[in-house]
Structures are given as structure tokens and as C-alpha cells.
Amino acid sequence: MKHPVRKTLTERCKRKGLRITAPRRVILQVLETAQDHPDVDELHSRVREIEPGVNIATVYRTMNTLAEHGLIERHSFSDGRARYEAVPESHHDHFINVDTGEVIEFRSDEIERIQEEIARTYGFDIVSHRLDIYVRPRQPDDD
Amino acid sequence: MKHPVRKTLTERCKRKGLRITAPRRVILQVLETAQDHPDVDELHSRVREIEPGVNIATVYRTMNTLAEHGLIERHSFSDGRARYEAVPESHHDHFINVDTGEVIEFRSDEIERIQEEIARTYGFDIVSHRLDIYVRPRQPDDD
DNA sequence: TTTGCAAGTGCAATTCATTTGCATCTGCGC
DNA sequence: GCGCAGATGCAAATGAATTGCACTTGCAAA
Ligand SMILES: [Mn+2]
Ligand SMILES: [Mn+2]
Ligand SMILES: [Zn+2]
Ligand SMILES: [Zn+2]
Numbered sequence A, B: 001m002k003h004p005v006r007k008t009l010t011e012r013c014k015r016k017g018l019r020i021t022a023p024r025r026v027i028l029q030v031l032e033t034a035q036d037h038p039d040v041d042e043l044h045s046r047v048r049e050i051e052p053g054v055n056i057a058t059v060y061r062t063m064n065t066l067a068e069h070g071l072i073e074r075h076s077f078s079d080g081r082a083r084y085e086a087v088p089e090s091h092h093d094h095f096i097n098v099d100t101g102e103v104i105e106f107r108s109d110e111i112e113r114i115q116e117e118i119a120r121t122y123g124f125d126i127v128s129h130r131l132d133i134y135v136r137p138r139q140p141d142d143d
Numbered sequence C: 001t002t003t004g005c006a007a008g009t010g011c012a013a014t015t016c017a018t019t020t021g022c023a024t025c026t027g028c029g030c
Numbered sequence D: 001g002c003g004c005a006g007a008t009g010c011a012a013a014t015g016a017a018t019t020g021c022a023c024t025t026g027c028a029a030a
Helices: A009-015 A022-033 A040-050 A056-068 A109-121 B009-015 B022-033 B040-050 B056-068 B109-121
Strands: A072-075 A083-086 A093-097 A103-106 A124-137 B072-075 B083-086 B093-097 B103-106 B124-137
Touching: A009 A022, A022 A040, A022 A056, A022 A083, A040 A056, A056 A072, A109 A124, A109 B109, A109 B124, A124 B109, B009 B022, B022 B040, B022 B056, B022 B083, B040 B056, B056 B072, B109 B124
Parallel strands: A093 A124, B093 B124
Antiparallel strands: A072 A083, A093 A103, A124 B124, B072 B083, B093 B103
């Protein structure tokens, strides 16, 4: 079986000794079901639809805790605020549509491999990396 | 001739219609001679060694102006503040030593090419990109 | 060379994302 | 059920970056 069903974020939190409080339960659920890369304000508003009392400071603190435990990824695209996603099944990088802000995921094994190769020639081990490609829909070339 | 000596930053500013004021002259000189990727505070302190009256708001404003005119690149590595460098002769990406914060430049034509290729398959034109690879000196593997 | 004025600057105040101090609350191991 | 370390709410603080405003200055035109 290629994909034994992945442990839920909540389960993975418990395993790390993090308490599952009411705010966290909701935050984790929101992260798990998000199909995009929400910022803290967006997370907060999604959380409040389910659990209105949750404070935005709690969302900030939870993002830090989850990131420290390696359960979510923090991105900083060119728009000031940090954006988050649950650590994906398998690594990917991002296109950002500069006209709309839309984020599109992609993966290139070839790029990943060459990064390793280059790092090795420099005597480095890779800890992490980020490749953000800012794009716009292809224009027919009017020459 | 491969490398006609490149126009100085100051010349390129003039050509864009930007005024060469005393603060700018110094800021441009500092950028031109920097061998690293200084943040605004660092730029400001280098500038003040030459021209003590320059205000940090002027450094911020000048970074914005120069970036808008495509004369410098703004980076945001994992340490909160923006870092700058004069637009390089030819594009490169960066390793960041996570232990020391040191930034090392590299270039991979292969990675650049594959990015273009992938973008094309998604129907995008690339506007810009950034590849930051966080690394540490290679550890002999103790298994 | 002088002049006019838009662009640039210094300074202080402001903005905005994020963090933090503190009193209170609560998950969860015993 | 108890105890308490960890988590939360709230308000205040932080820190990078921006901005309003009065004053200065580069530089094109005269
Ligand atoms: Mn993603
Ligand atoms: Mn560089
Ligand atoms: Zn990648
Ligand atoms: Zn590149």
C-alpha cells in the first residue's frame, strides 16, 4: 500500500505532547481542510465561524507552536503576511500568480535533485529550501 | 568583448531621471561596494560613516525607489528584515548557512532552465523567482 | 549665473503584523 | 475529582517599515 492513510494533525499533536484544547481542535481542523495557503487573519475568521471565542493571539501562538514541531509550513510570499499550510504528504514548491495572488503548487524531482547536487559540491547539507516562482498567464508573443 | 564595463548605479539612476542627492550618492556607493546582503540598519550605519546626517527613513525610501526602478534586489531570508543587493551582472540564487546566517551565492543554469520548462507546461510566463536554500556544512555521516 | 519648482529629505508620528506580560482557565495524568 | 503545567484571552508592547509635513536642493530652463 503506497499511502497508509495519514495521521490526522490532531493525532500528531497528541503524539508530540501538545494539549488538544477547544481552540486548537478547531484550528487544526481548519488547517487540515484548507485547500489554500491562508494567513493568520483568514485562519482566525474561519476558526471563528466554528468557535467564536477564539482570540487571534491564540492563532498566532498556535502557528508558532505547530511550526516549531514541524506540523505546518510557514510561507512568506511577497505580500507581507505569513501564510500557512499543513505539512504536505510530499514536498512541493509554489507558483504565485502576480496578477491575482493565487498560489499554485508544483513539484519537480529534477529541481530537487539538482539542488542536492549543487549543495554537495559546495560542501553543504540542505536543511530546507523554498522556491517561489512569480508568474503570469502566458501571453501570446506579439512581435 | 564579453563584459563592457557596467554602468555605475549612479549613472543608471540618472538615466532613469532620479536625482543624485548627497544621501543618494553615498547610499549608491555603499550598495555598489557591498560584498554582502546588508539590511537597512546595516546600510544606514555604513552610510553614516561617510555622511552622518542621513536619516534611516531616507534609506528606506531609497531602497523602495531603487527596487521599483529595478536597480536593486530585495531579499527576505528567514530573519525578518529585508536585505538588499545591487542587481547582479547575472542572476544567482542563495545558500543561507543556518548556523551563521552567512549568505553564499550560486547559479545553476540547469535549475533556471527547468523552471522555465515547468512554468511553460503550466501555461505561465515567469516574472521572477527566488530560490533560497538553507544549509549547514556537510556532516560526516556517522552510521 | 540665477531662478523655479518638483523631487527628495529629516523628523516625528503612524501603521500593521506579530509578540508578550499577566491573570485566569483547562486538559489530562494520577 | 485534583493539581498544575500548559494554554488562552485581553491589552499593551514591539519592531520593521511607511508616511505627513515643513523644509531643502538638484537641475532644467532662462
Ligand atoms: Mn503549498
Ligand atoms: Mn546575492
Ligand atoms: Zn522544492
Ligand atoms: Zn534562480
